[in-house]
Amino acid sequence: MNLVRELVAMSTRDRVRAIQDLPMSFQEKKHIRWVLKHTGNKSPCHCYNLTSFRKCGSNVRSARQTLELWQGTMKEIGGKFGTSVLSYFIFLKWLFMFNVFSFLVNFGFITIPQLVIYITHPFFFKGYFNYTVMYYGSYSNETLIGAMDYKMQLGYFFTIAVYMLLCGIALIFSMANSFRKNYVLADSTSSGAWQLLCSWDFSITNERAVRQRKNNLRIQLKESLSEKAQHEQLTSSEKLKHFGIYLGSWLLSTSLTVGCGASIFFLCQYEIKAETLLVPFVVSLMNMVIPLFYSLFNKFEHYSSQRRQIYALVLRNVLFRMCILGVLCYYWMNVVACWESVVGQALYRLVIVDFIFLMLGSFFGEFLSNVVGTRLLPRLGVPEFDVARNVLEIIYAQTLAWIGIYFSPLLPAIQILKFFILFYIKKVSLMHNCQPPRRTGRAAQMKTIFTALLFFPFFLGALSIVGYTTWSLTPSEHCGPFRGLNSTFSVVEVWIKEVEAIPGSKWVVFIYQKVIRSEIFYFLITIIILIIVYIFWQVSQGRKQLIVLLRRQIVNEGKDKSFLLEKLQNLQKSQELKVRLERSTIPGQGLLRTMLTIGTLQRSRRRTVQPPSIVS
Amino acid sequence: MGTTASQLGKDTLSEYQELTFLTKQEILLAHKRFSELLTKDEKDIPNIRISLERILTLPELKSNPFRKRICHVFSTSEHKDGSLTFEDFLDLLSAFSDSATMEIKSHYAFRIFDFDDDGTLDSDDLQKLVNCLTGETDETRLTPEEMRQLITNILEESDIDKDGTVNLSEFQHVISRSPDFVSSFKIVL
Numbered sequence: 001m002n003l004v005r006e007l008v009a010m011s012t013r014d015r016v017r018a019i020q021d022l023p024m025s026f027q028e029k030k031h032i033r034w035v036l037k038h039t040g041n042k043s044p045c046h047c048y049n050l051t052s053f054r055k056c057g058s059n060v061r062s063a064r065q066t067l068e069l070w071q072g073t074m075k076e077i078g079g080k081f082g083t084s085v086l087s088y089f090i091f092l093k094w095l096f097m098f099n100v101f102s103f104l105v106n107f108g109f110i111t112i113p114q115l116v117i118y119i120t121h122p123f124f125f126k127g128y129f130n131y132t133v134m135y136y137g138s139y140s141n142e143t144l145i146g147a148m149d150y151k152m153q154l155g156y157f158f159t160i161a162v163y164m165l166l167c168g169i170a171l172i173f174s175m176a177n178s179f180r181k182n183y184v185l186a187d188s189t190s191s192g193a194w195q196l197l198c199s200w201d202f203s204i205t206n207e208r209a210v211r212q213r214k215n216n217l218r219i220q221l222k223e224s225l226s227e228k229a230q231h232e233q234l235t236s237s238e239k240l241k242h243f244g245i246y247l248g249s250w251l252l253s254t255s256l257t258v259g260c261g262a263s264i265f266f267l268c269q270y271e272i273k274a275e276t277l278l279v280p281f282v283v284s285l286m287n288m289v290i291p292l293f294y295s296l297f298n299k300f301e302h303y304s305s306q307r308r309q310i311y312a313l314v315l316r317n318v319l320f321r322m323c324i325l326g327v328l329c330y331y332w333m334n335v336v337a338c339w340e341s342v343v344g345q346a347l348y349r350l351v352i353v354d355f356i357f358l359m360l361g362s363f364f365g366e367f368l369s370n371v372v373g374t375r376l377l378p379r380l381g382v383p384e385f386d387v388a389r390n391v392l393e394i395i396y397a398q399t400l401a402w403i404g405i406y407f408s409p410l411l412p413a414i415q416i417l418k419f420f421i422l423f424y425i426k427k428v429s430l431m432h433n434c435q436p437p438r439r440t441g442r443a444a445q446m447k448t449i450f451t452a453l454l455f456f457p458f459f460l461g462a463l464s465i466v467g468y469t470t471w472s473l474t475p476s477e478h479c480g481p482f483r484g485l486n487s488t489f490s491v492v493e494v495w496i497k498e499v500e501a502i503p504g505s506k507w508v509v510f511i512y513q514k515v516i517r518s519e520i521f522y523f524l525i526t527i528i529i530l531i532i533v534y535i536f537w538q539v540s541q542g543r544k545q546l547i548v549l550l551r552r553q554i555v556n557e558g559k560d561k562s563f564l565l566e567k568l569q570n571l572q573k574s575q576e577l578k579v580r581l582e583r584s585t586i587p588g589q590g591l592l593r594t595m596l597t598i599g600t601l602q603r604s605r606r607r608t609v610q611p612p613s614i615v616s
Numbered sequence: 617m618g619t620t621a622s623q624l625g626k627d628t629l630s631e632y633q634e635l636t637f638l639t640k641q642e643i644l645l646a647h648k649r650f651s652e653l654l655t656k657d658e659k660d661i662p663n664i665r666i667s668l669e670r671i672l673t674l675p676e677l678k679s680n681p682f683r684k685r686i687c688h689v690f691s692t693s694e695h696k697d698g699s700l701t702f703e704d705f706l707d708l709l710s711a712f713s714d715s716a717t718m719e720i721k722s723h724y725a726f727r728i729f730d731f732d733d734d735g736t737l738d739s740d741d742l743q744k745l746v747n748c749l750t751g752e753t754d755e756t757r758l759t760p761e762e763m764r765q766l767i768t769n770i771l772e773e774s775d776i777d778k779d780g781t782v783n784l785s786e787f788q789h790v791i792s793r794s795p796d797f798v799s800s801f802k803i804v805l
Contacts, residue, residue, distance in 0.1 A: 016634055020710075023723040025692050026703035029635045075804055083799050181795060193770045194790045198725075200749060201800040202680060202712060210679045211751075218750040221758065225765055551776070558777030 004035055069093060073427060079205040081385065081436045082213070087447050088387050089423070095398055096419040098170075102163060102405070103412035109159040110409045113144050113152060134348065136407045137341030137479035153491045156481045157470070160406055164463055167402070171455040178448040196220055209436050216438050242302050249297040253316045256293065260286050261323040268331040279346070280353035283324060287354070287396070288361050291317050291389055310388055314449075317392050318457050325399065329465050338479045344408035351400050351411065355418045358393055362429045365389075370433035382435040387446065390426070394419070395454050402462035406469060636710035637720075645805050646709055649674070650702050668698035671705075676803050681748045685728045712803035721801045722791040726784050736781040739767050 007015050015036070019029055070093060078086040111133050117140055133139075144150035196217060204210055264286075267279060294316050303309040328350075332343045369383040397418065404411040471489050475482035482488045496512050499505050515521050624632075624647055632643050651659060653671070658664050668687050677683045687698035690708040700708070710716060711724045730737055731744045743763060750756055758766065774782050774790045782790075791797050 019635060020637055021717055021720060023720055025690075026635065026707045027692060030631070030703075033631070033635065078804075083796070193766055194773055195794045195796075197745060197749065197770070198791060198794045198797045199800055200681075202682075203800065203802045203804065205675055205679060207679045210681070214681070214749060214751045214756065218756060218758070221746070221750065221766060222762065225762055225769070554776045555778070558779065562778060 004032065004039060007032070007036055008039060069096075070423065075203075077427065077430065078201075078203045080209050081430065081434070082201045082204055082209070084387060084437055084446060085385050085430070087450075088385070088390055089426070091391060091447065091450050092394055092419060092423055092426070095394060096416065096423070098167075099398075099401065099412045099415040099419065102167075102401075103410070103416055105163055106159060106405070106409045106412060110139070110156055113150050113155055114139050116144055117142055117152070134408055134410050135341040135344040136409070136481075137338050137344070137476070139409075139481045141481045141483055151495075153481045154495055156409075157488060157491050160409075160466070160470075163405065164402075164466065167459065168455075168463065171451065171459055175448070175451045175455055178451060193221065193224060196224065212436050216436075219438075245301050249301055250316075253294055253297060254319070256290060257316075257320045257323050260290060260320065261327045264324055264327045265331065268328070277349060277353060279328075280350040283328070283350065284353045284357035286324065287321065287393075288357050288364075290320055291392075294320075295389075314388055314392065314453070317389075318453065321392070321396050321399075322457055322461060325403070325461065329403070333469070333473060338476045340407050340476060340480055344404065344411075347400060347404035348408055348411065348414070351397070351404070351414055351418070354397055354400065355422075358397070358418075358422060359425055361393070362425055366429045366433040383433065384437050385430055385434040387437075391450050392453070394422070395450070395458055398454065399458040399462050402459065403465050406466045632706060636706050637713045637715045638706065638710050642709065642713065642805070643706065646706060647702065649805055650705055663701050663703075665693060665699040665701050666705075671698075671700055676805060680803075682728050685731065689724060689727045709803065709805065712801065714802065714804075718792065718798055719788070721798060722788045723784070725791070725797070725801060726787045729787075736783050737787065738781045739771075742767050742770055742782075 007018060010018060019032060022029060022032070024032075070089075074086065074089060074093075077089055114133055139152060139156060141153050144152065200217075201213070204213060264279070264283060267282060294313060298309060298313050301309070301312070303312070328346075332339070332346060366383055366385070369380070373380040373382050397415070401411050401415045470487070472487060475485055475488055477483055482491060485491060485494075492512075496509060500509050624644070629640065629643060632638070633640060636643070638646070650666070653666050653673070654664065668684065668691075671687055672678060672683050677686065680686065684698060686708065687700060688696070690704050690711075691698045691700055692704055693699045711720055726737070727733075729741060729745050731741050732738075737745075746763065746766060747757060750758060757763075771780065771782070774786050776786050776789070
């Protein structure tokens with residue numbers, strides 16, 4: 001009855017949540033609902049509104065579910081390969097949706113106004129590569145005069161700026177969310193048997209996959225046992241050897257990266273016009289081949305945990321790709337004469353060639369190694385789907401699109417097409433060539449790492465390149481929306497000057513001059529943010545200490561309990577002895593009391609595990 | 617409130633939505649799949665139970681190593697035979713759905729792993745759990761020595777109050793530290 005009273009006090013929405021959350025059978029929940037309905041609702045009208053509101057919410061949820069893309073495919077993949085491989089496809093789908101959104105934004109606010117201008121001034125159509133709406137160069141600096149004036153310059157600038165801002169916010173939120181769920185709660189120190197036992201994937205439905213998974217789990221359990229036994233047996237000479245190998249492979253991989261960057265740089269200088277496919281071809285080829293070397297190095301190293309191994313591999317690959325992109329960007333920024341369009345074209349080519357290589361990669365990477373593994377060298381076996389490598393590839397593809405957004409606003413359209421086709425290619429390749437992963441990776445943490453990677457090096461890198469372009473580089477004089485300006489950002493200055501002329505808009509000018517253009521403002525903001533971060537850091541440290549203390553308390557209480565039980569048992573034995581000795585007149589009151597106490601203790605232990613008893 | 621198995625009324629549907637984590641689509645799909653398991657005559661009987669054997673012909677459950685335990689935990693049958701009514705079936709899907717909370721999921725996982733239904737995971741339960749996961753045949757099982765070591769490790773890791781068994785709150789504590797659990801404790805029709 002207590003439960004009912006608690007539930008009645010809640011609002012309708014909370015109550016529904018609370019009932020859903022009760023670990024009881026359906027009939028019991030139904031009963032509670034019935035009881036609640038008949039124990040007097042004070043405001044039925046209000047309640048009705050809320051339920052209809054909730055219904056609307058759940059309708060939206062189920063409508064979204066019907067529209068869910070690739071649902072059947074996802075289930076099939078999850079059923080056969082488990083959650084860690086599925087996380088790659090979920091990530092791919094997320095990026096796909098993201099690009100659909102960016103395409104809509106760019107098309108709506110940049111391309112449509114431009115098309116309207118084309119229609120009103122047909123002489124703009126010169127029909128050359130530079131003059132399609134794909135690239136920066138073809139956009140004009142005119143004002144679209146209609147019911148409301150639409151300045152192309154401002155439109156272009158603010159669309160890109162707001163788009164980048166929204167991307168950043170979306171990434172930060174999704175990253176923070178999964179960090180909270182997967183890292184803060186997760187205790188990395190205990191990688192014990194429970195992790196393995198709890199990781200059974202209930203969504204796997206394929207008979208063969210189940211058998212394979214059981215097999216893998218057994219091997220992993222055995223490994224975890226032997227690891228624990230062997231852990232301390234590393235001599236210092238072995239340690240030194242491992243360290244030497246790490247150092248060597250890091251040196252080798254870094255020099256490979258630097259070498260590739262240098263060769264791209266010289267290639268670019270040689271290829272002044274940048275109109276052939278040579279540069280994108282070489283870049284994509286390197287992107288495909290170099291990671292293979294890195295995986296090879298990885299085989300020689302001995303890592304204490306698989307996670308460390310993956311981190312090292314990913315870190316090397318990220319460094320490599322960032323280096324190549326950096327060299328390319330440096331080179332692009334130094335082109336003259338309508339350079340924005342040239343950069344746009346170069347990026348466009350790179351995106352296309354990258355796509356071709358992605359397809360080739362899944363052909364060579366998975367199909368060929370399947371053939372080799374099954375026909376020629378059975379020792380190697382059927383390949384596994386390399387989630388880390390594949391994710392890095394699509395993150396790289398997305399970075400290209402982000403860098404290109406300023407130079408070629410319709411690049412997301414290509415990206416949508418690319419990801420759409422890639423999804424099916426990867427699916428087919430996975431189904432035909434790969435076997436389920438041998439180790440149960442930490443799928444949830446994997447997803448966090450993907451998002452963090454997407455944000456930290458790649459999105460921030462792309463953002464700084466676009467920011468640098470708009471802030472300090474001079475736009476070309478003869479093409480593009482920003483022709484004749486000192487820098488892209490000065491479009492805002494010009495606009496502010498115009499705004500100043502309008503009466504009653506002093507505050508806009510004030511905000512612009514005192515807030516956006518003032519260093520003091522940014523300085524203060526930075527300091528405030530630093531202080532807040534420091535406070536939160538302290539709070540989290542305090543909580544960590546509290547957790548340690550609470551754990552100790554639980555352990556102590558457990559010890560207390562066993563100590564008391566032992567004492568009781570001793571007492572009981574001595575009582576029995578006494579009873580046996582005296583054997584006569586006094587009834588065993590002490591014994592009875594002891595028995596009772598033990599009984600209640602045991603009952604209280606039980607009670608913690610039973611579900612709350614049913615109401616009424 | 618007997619539901620005829622042949623169709624779902626609007627009121628029942630909204631009641632189901634309110635009491636489970638499932639959406640309308642999911643409930644309708646569940647109903648369709650449940651009805652497919654019934655013969656023609658049974659379709660008109662309210663609150664019909666489907667036997668364990670017939671439930672296990674569903675491809676989603678067929679190869680799951682815990683299939684029998686799952687049915688037993690969610691069954692409300694008085695004979696403890698693991699047979700399910702439609703509402704039991706919904707309860708099952710709700711606990712395994714995407715939007716179910718960690719508490720619900722860990723609670724049912726605990727009950728599934730608690731093979732003797734005594735409310736704690738003792739070493740017998742753990743042994744059965746490990747055997748379930750590695751395979752029941754002699755060649756796939758762990759050796760007794762390995763099993764003993766493994767169970768010692770498990771208890772060392774999770775038995776906070778040192779009473780030799782893992783109770784629900786200890787289990788939930790363990791689960792909260794393995795973030796993969798929520799995403800893998802999932803059955804979708």
